[in-house]
Amino acid sequence: MYRYDEFDHTFVAQRVEQFRDQVARRLSGELTEDQFRPLRLMNGLYLQLHAYMLRVAIPYGTLSSRQQRKLADIARKYDKGYAHYTTRQNLQYNWPALKDTP
């Protein structure tokens, strides 16, 4: 059974900090869009027709109810109050603001 352990947690925290820094550098102009694009794509942030789309990968498509509620909170606070479960068992937010994505 998949368990999210301390190693995973540290890894994710570091990755988020790295992405937070990359977003800040894009917003300040230090990174061009051509430089930023592959970086944001590696973190699941796509630019679609109407807005950015943030894809949240859900390992094995399994969520606790606590996690589920937190993802819903995020949709309410940072998005338009909904998110989209994909056929690949991931979750997608369709209207995030770039600065909020880390």
Added chain:
Amino acid sequence: MTVQAVTANRLGDGSVVYLAPDGSWSEALDGAARAADEEAAKALLAEAVAKPLVVVEPYLIDVTETGRGLELVNVRETIRAAGPSVRKDLGKQAGN
């Protein structure tokens, strides 16, 4: 005569915007600056490309001037201007 305008996505939230005559970015197509010939179009696009902190990937689109104002020529741009075709309650078409 093809009239062109410049469109892009806003850096902050990815919203569809159009370059306005005063150099700002308008969410509504009606506010867009029009270029009537190739030189004017190039100049408009150059102006847009010079703003990487405001918009992402600006490009030229064809528009037509009608009695009702500016109208878009292709389907993709029509969808970009209106909002998601599968969720008519979201995006610019719904006012959110």
